[in-house]
Amino acid sequence: MPFEEGLKASAETSKPLMLVIHKSWCGACKALKPNFAKDKGIAELGTKFIMVNVEDDEEPGDQKYAPDGGYIPRILFLNSKGDVQQDLINENGNANYKYYYPQTADIVLSMKKALETIKPAPPPKPDEL
Template structure:
């Protein structure tokens, strides 16, 4: 799970405390390698901008490190498929990713 954000971004700043406060994100995170990149750490390549370079973006990658463009925010704006503004959006996408990419360590999924 790749979280791309910028320190100066208002939407990124708004998401950060919601993300950090979510017990469900914390629980689900045991099924992921969580990678947080900001500012100049953003990876280059069109695969990391499947529908644009807006921020924040959350992308899911398979075990080979390949971005999975079908794992999107189904609760958000379809024009910005990888933009997340609250914890519920993130947790729903995480659950979808676990199902699509195989298995969970959590009994509740």
């Protein structure tokens, strides 16, 4: 799903958005892709997220989607308002590349943490007359 559509779907459903940013030529991205696709934990938890996969020129240009640099691949979690949750990082990863996940088990851990910490936006209040 394109990024802008994902933001809209997240806002409409109040589901958190999981943004996977990668490049077609990237070796680390190519290594992660098959493991990501076959991981049962990611598949199960993925139903509770709006999953957005952006590649090459699809990457959003705003610096907020590269909070600690433009390395790839990186995985970000956003609330339904589209705010990057900068505290949701790879706890077992490199402190210089907080959103890089070489192991799917670490992705699953962050997905679980995201579901615990990202609360749905409250429904809008009806206008009072």
